[in-house]
Amino acid sequence: MAVLPKYKSQVASFVIFAPLKKFDMKEVRVRFAPSPTGPLHIGGVRTALYNYLFARKHNGKFLLRIEDTDQTRFVPGAEDYIIESFKWCGIEYDEGVGIGGPHAPYRQSERKDLYKAYAEQLINEGHAYYAFDTPEELDQMRERLKAKGVATTQYDAFTRMEMVNSLTLSQEETNIRLNSGDPYVIRILIPENEEITINDLIRGEVNVHTSRLDDKVLFKSDGMPTYHLANIVDDHLMEISHVIRGEEWLPSAPLHVLLYRYLGWEPPQFAHLPLLLKPDGNGKLSKRDGDRLGFPVFPLKWTDPQNGEISSGYRESGYLPDAFVNMLALLGWNPGTEQEIFSLGELVQAFSIERVGKSGSKFDPEKAKWFNHHYLSQLPDATVAELLSDILTEKGLAVEMNFLTKVAGLVKDRAVLIPDLWDQSHFFFIAPETYDEKIVQKFWKPEIPPILKQVSGSIIGIDDFSTEKIDHSLKAFIQENGLGMGQVMNTLRLVLVGGSFGPGVAAIISVLGKEETQSRIERALKTLGS
RNA sequence: GGUCCGUUCGUCUAACGGUUAGGACGCCAGGUUUUCAUCCUGGUAAUAGGGGUUCGAUUCCCCUACGGACUACCA
Secondary structure: OOOOOOOOOOHHEEEEEEEEHHHHOHHHHHHHHHOOOOOOHHHHHHHHHHHHHHHHOOOEEEEOOOOOOHHHHHOOHHHHHHHOOOOHHHHOOOOOOOEEOEEEEEEEEHHHHHHHHHHHHHHHHOEEEEOOOOHHHHHHHHHHHHHOOOOOOOOOOOHHHHHHEEEOOHHHHHHHHHHHHOOEEEEOOOOOEEEEEEEEEEEEEEEEEEHHOOOOOEEOOOEEHHHHHHHHHHHHHHOOOEEEEEEEHHHHHHHHHHHHHHHHOOOOOEEEOOEEOOOOOOOEEOHHHHHHHHOOOEEEEOOOOOOOOOEEEEEHHHHHHHHHHHHHHHOEEOOOOOOOOOOHHHHHHEEEEEEEEEOHHHHHHHHHHHHHHHHHHHHHHHHHHHHHHHHHHHOOOOOHHHHHHHHHHHHHHHHOOOOHHHHHHHHOOOOOOOOOHHHHHHHHOOOHHHHHHHHHHHOOOOOOHHHHHHHHHHHHHHOOOOOOHHHHHHHHHHOOOOOOOOOOOHHHEEEEEEEEHHHHHHHHHHHHOO
């Protein structure tokens, strides 16, 4: 902090220090706090991404905390899945599960012992109470209210005095129940007749009247806190400055504000992100939509440990992580410029929470493909060759990198997803054994075999076996002999690749080499007749 | 049902009272090309409806409609 020179007046010091105040603010610390109940879907990845971008943009910290307070919903592998998804996307976190940090542990089940004291503090200060109602009794209460035509069947000011809790029981009775080991929960005591205001970074001011809130359970009978308590306690202890989370949390935000107040803590800033919607129709994007519409909903492939059900992932489908992240970032946020290709670093620079939209975004699989095609075609040939090499290895083929790099340069523009690379290039590695029937019908005329033999002969004479030289030579040959361009080129293509696809004929010949080209011509003459 | 949030081309979105309502994806057409793609050029297409406020509303306010989220001892 700069020392204020003595000669500056009071007024001047105010002017100078007012803007500096911003730098004085506490460090930006955000968290992504998933519950390990299954694979993280792309909506979750986007929430994590926005948290990450926000943290980096403000030189803050991004933490990963696992909210596993519901033991019944724990799914093995889910936590690793989240970490691996982050790695694939390039989202790095500074503290959290797997890497530790100053506020470890970062798994709520391992922090179990610390929550109860806060719940008890709330009780002691009259902001919470013990409740002994059984699930059956709760159901009955709701049924009773419904029968009476009451709209909100909640455990609230309207009903709490009819239930079994430390508000309706005497101190003695309560103690007896507590001491005898009766199961109980701890509920917040929502105040009556008060307007709670949340200042949301995305939505502005949101007001909710406490009469609409219910006495949510903070501490469960199994000894674990609920999300509501645990998230407030941990966010405070971990010094979280901004809570950036999905819109589905907006309705419970007033409750959280109340908890901060009762615990005597300063609440963080809130930002509730709009949801990702299904591409067709309406509603939140779900796992089923992917199966139904044929696109991945998850970053990585996931096999359900319970029933073995497989969900496809972007990685396995052949998307590049950069393309995936770029596409996701623009779904609900925009930079205010017309730029739409962003590296992760550029996203960090450009990101601002104010430019996140308010309304839900329908996910568009076509746009995702467009991004991937763009990224793939921008990749250096050598990098594409590596991708190709992995595919070949899987297929039991080994091809030298030099050759692969040439092939990569020719086919990368033609592929949308990584597997397309193979579809566009297989003939470079395996000579065609069959020929497209339609193309044969169309071009394999009696005059063709002698022409091909001549072409084969003329190729021998080319010294510099470059695409340009081959192209010239071929064109010259066609002209000299008064042949049709399409006639010769298409047949040659048929012979070399087995059909009507692929890069330019001259380029293919150049990469294939003299011998292979001639051998393929001979082979076709044998198969299709000379 | 109740509470809260939202609503610009088919989709993602820009325009923070004055624009021929802009861009991108998709789609269509044309061009390049030996095939198929790519690529290039052009085109199609939107302020949910109704009231206000204002000289002027996509923009501010209200109502309606529609959509969504939430409404567990789940997160």
